[in-house]
Amino acid sequence: MKLSDFDYYLPEELIAQIPVEPRDSSRLMVVHRDTGLIEHRIFRDIIEYLKPGDVLVLNNSKVIPARLFGHINEKQIEILLVQKVGEKTWKCLVRPAKKFKPGVLAHLSSGIVAKCLDRCEEGMRLIEFNVDDEELLKVGEAPIPPYVKTKIPLERYQTVYAKVVGSIAAPTAGFHFTETLLEKIRSMGVQTVEVTLHVGIGTFRPVKTENIEQHRMHSEKYSIPPRVVEIIRQAKSQGHRIIAVGTTVVRTLESFARTNLTEGETDLFIYPPFEFKIVDALITNFHLPRSTLLMLVCAFAGHQLIMNAYQEAVKQRYRFYSFGDAMFIL
Incomplete structure (x- = not known):
């Protein structure tokens, strides 16, 4: 079909x-x-x-509260945790992705820093965080679908x-x-x-x-x-x-x-x-x-x-x- x-x-x-x-x-x-x-x-x-x-x-x-918000040089960025691949490392969807290149840092709330390590398949990014999952998920929100505006x-x-x-x-x-x-x-x-x-x-x-x-x-x-x-x-x-x-x-x-x-x-x-x-x-x-x-x-x-x-x-x-x-x- x-x-x-x-x-x-x-x-x-x-x-x-x-x-x-x-x-x-x-x-x-x-x-x-x-x-x-x-x-x-x-x-x-x-x-x-x-x-x-x-x-x-x-x-x-x-x-999990997989939706994270931060900023790169005062420009807002949204990160969705997709797959855990290391102790503090995740594959993530990022919007806008083009701003988050390897080596770039994004700053989230509570002093959390996300570092882009590499580009992955289908536009994802490999991201390393400076905290463990317990601390990271404290600042996360519900990963509601993009068509839900509330x-x-x-x-x-x-x-x-x-x-x-x-x-x-x-x-x-x-x-x-x-x-x-x-x-x-x-x-x-x-x-x-x-x-x-x-x-x-x-x-x-x-x-x-x-x-x-x-x-x-x-x-x-x-x-x-x-x-x-x-x-x-x-x-x-x-x-x-x-x-x-x-x-x-x-x-x-x-x-x-x-x-x-x-x-x-x-x-x-x-x-x-x-x-x-x-x-x-x-x-x-x-x-x-x-x-x-x-x-x-x-x-x-x-x-x-x-x-x-x-x-x-x-x-x-x-x-x-x-x-x-x-x-x-x-």
Whole structure:
């Protein structure tokens, strides 16, 4: 398929700028793969579509305050921590990058100094800081996406079940869950289990090749506890559904299905056609045009059905992207 096959029109005013409160009051589009039926609900209504024995799989990765601000000769610079490569050294995205050449120093708050050591792939910079991570992250902010123009506190750019530190972007499909809703779901006989996939630079990188098969994903670290593997295997053997909360969970589970490795790094790129071996249902947000996330969702539910659903979402004025509404694909 071509990159242009995953384009759609989105009015700018439908890009959500702030999260809804409470979390489970966002809208929910329910998409039935077998019939093509589309329903419009509220997220907390999701309990009506869950069954005893279902396994709800959550990504418990926690976002770090990876967004840093400083200045070079009184000119502001923004640094996004991407990948730790040494004790005080990170690969980073920098804006504006052209000002930050090897040997140049940037001054952050609290006396923190960032030194550019080298240029890296895809416009990144290798940066050495004069403090350890604990001190560095004290001055960081939530790494919210560039299309969000409002300032969001880090605690609201996390899921309520975030535990394992390591992501530079949130697994946003989980934003809609509250502790109360999760307890209600468990009381129905639905099991909730947790895996970890640390969201990396791939979230920010657009697909640049018209032939999507030429695109290469950045690898991301994942981990699945052995107990979770056993719960999933048992549920599948009994005919119960495995429900992934977010595309990161899909990539984690389907990577395991292909490698039998419970931890490691995955660069699995899911696009149509794709054979899903574990995931039976998917909870996700509405994704950017031409993105790998939209391609994954199209692979799961069918290209035409999803593009129709997105047109319907625009028509019905759903809120899009990280702080937007949700879709439940059955």
